[in-house]
Amino acid sequence: MKVLLVGSNGQLGWELCRTCPEIVKLTALDYPDIDLCHPDSLIETIKQCAPDWVINSAAFTAVDKAENEQTKAFQINHLAVLRIAESVKKLNIRLVQISTDFIFDGYQSTPYLPDSTPNPESVYGITKLEGERSVLEMLKENVLIIRTAWLYSSHGNNFVKSILRLLKEKEYLNIVDDQIGTPCWADGLAKAIWIAIDKNLKGIFHWTDAGVASWYDFAVAIQEEGVACGFINNPIPINPIPTVEYPTPAKRPPYSVLDKTAFWKAIQVKPLHWRIQLRSMLKELN
Numbered sequence: 001m002k003v004l005l006v007g008s009n010g011q012l013g014w015e016l017c018r019t020c021p022e023i024v025k026l027t028a029l030d031y032p033d034i035d036l037c038h039p040d041s042l043i044e045t046i047k048q049c050a051p052d053w054v055i056n057s058a059a060f061t062a063v064d065k066a067e068n069e070q071t072k073a074f075q076i077n078h079l080a081v082l083r084i085a086e087s088v089k090k091l092n093i094r095l096v097q098i099s100t101d102f103i104f105d106g107y108q109s110t111p112y113l114p115d116s117t118p119n120p121e122s123v124y125g126i127t128k129l130e131g132e133r134s135v136l137e138m139l140k141e142n143v144l145i146i147r148t149a150w151l152y153s154s155h156g157n158n159f160v161k162s163i164l165r166l167l168k169e170k171e172y173l174n175i176v177d178d179q180i181g182t183p184c185w186a187d188g189l190a191k192a193i194w195i196a197i198d199k200n201l202k203g204i205f206h207w208t209d210a211g212v213a214s215w216y217d218f219a220v221a222i223q224e225e226g227v228a229c230g231f232i233n234n235p236i237p238i239n240p241i242p243t244v245e246y247p248t249p250a251k252r253p254p255y256s257v258l259d260k261t262a263f264w265k266a267i268q269v270k271p272l273h274w275r276i277q278l279r280s281m282l283k284e285l286n
Contacts, residue, residue, distance in 0.1 A: 001025065003197070004051040006034065006042065006084070007058025011153035012098060015190035016055065024194070027051065030058070036080035037072065046087045053197055054088055055096040056081060059128065063102070064249040066123040077127035078134060085138040094142065094200075095135060096193060101149035101181065103129040106253025113259045114147070114204040122250040132204075144196060145204045146189075146263075149256050150218075153186040154284040159215070163222045164285075167232050177216035177240035181256040184208035185277035195267040205266065206258035209274035216240040221275055229282050 001024050007013040008028035020026045027049050034042040036058055046054060059077055060066060066073040081097065088095045102125035103118040120126045135143050152158035166173055189207050196205075213221070219238050226232035243252070264271050 001053070001197075002049065002051040003027070003053045003055060004046060004049050005029065006036075006054065006056045009156075010057055010059075010061075011151055011156045011158060011186045012057040012148075012189060014155040015153055015186040016057065016193065019187065019190045019194060021194055021198075036076045039080040039083045042080075043083055043087045046084070046091065050091065051093060053094045053096060054084060055098075055193065055197075056084055057098045059098070059100075060124070063122060063124045063252075066127070067249040070123050070127075073123055073127045074130070077124070078130040081131035082134040082138065085135040085143075088143075089138055094144070094197075095139060096144045096146065096197065097131065097135050099132050099145055099147040100125065100128045101147060101253060101256035101258055103132065103147070104253055104256060106179075106255045109255060111257040111259035112206070114206055114262060121253075124250060141202050144201050146193065146196070147204070147206050147258060148184050148189055149208050149258055150181050150183045151186050151189070152183065152281065154281055155186075159218065160222055160278070160281065161285075163219050164226055164231055167223055167226065167236060170236060172237040172239060173219060174239045174241045174246070175216040175219040176243050176246050177214045178242050179252050179254055179256075180212060180214050181253075182208040182210070182212055182258065183218055183274040183278060185274075185281050187281070188272065188277055192263070192267055192269060195269065196263075199267060201266055205263035206260045207263055208258055208260060209277045210260075210271035211273045211275065212257055213274065214240075218274075221278060225275075225279050225282055229279075229286050231282065231285070
């Protein structure tokens with residue numbers, strides 16, 4: 001099976017490369033080999049590679065920066081995705097499109113189902129939703145869309161690695177406690193994607209690890225696990241604060257827990273709690 005991965009330098013792309021099954025012939029691309037602001041070269045690459053699947057894990061993910069760089073965010077998260085979908089349709093191949101919890105406004109109090117009504121309130125969320133709609137309109141049901149949230153990895157920049165650094169630099173931390181979601185180790189998501197491809201899965205699904213947390217809970221767990229594995233020698237106070245005390249250019253969903261039940265059942269995977277996954281990821285850094 002031949003798979004073309006777009007966005008190999010990102011956290012998920014890196015995990016997809018290192019978890020790639022032996023039966024898969026993987027072509028992995030990222031900037032500067034491809035430029036999603038000018039996707040013509042990528043479209044030609046798809047034709048030449050003639051893969052069975054394209055995985056698009058590339059995105060403009062700088063949520064706050066997107067508020068001021070709307071054109072670039074739309075180019076990468078919407079227009080480039082549309083071009084990829086057009087190429088996939090012409091070649092009669094399959095697409096995995098990675099999306100986000102930011103397509104929801106976060107005002108409900110129960111986990112969002114794959115068919116819950118989107119209502120993004122940030123440029124990032126709007127552009128990602130437009131990307132989803134483009135591939136659904138172009139490919140109908142011949143596409144796999146996977147939404148995820150709170151992604152981290154031992155590769156790249158993320159909340160876990162930032163907290164580990166700040167715990168060594170600061171005397172205390174103030175962390176938002178009224179934004180609720182679920183952390184997701186990109187390793188688990190990558191493995192789930194490979195299983196889904198093997199099962200030729202179609203439709204819209206959600207994936208994070210199991211469980212629920214606030215960013216404050218997540219930061220406290222990072223410190224506790226960091227102490228346990230020897231990263232942190234001198235624990236510091238971590239204080240819970242409301243979102244209003246930590247304003248950001250982009251509005252975050254206050255509740256972005258995704259319902260993963262359908263995906264877990266479809267690929268027959270037993271979910272792991274986010275804290276177990278955090279512990280496994282930290283062992284990679286040790």
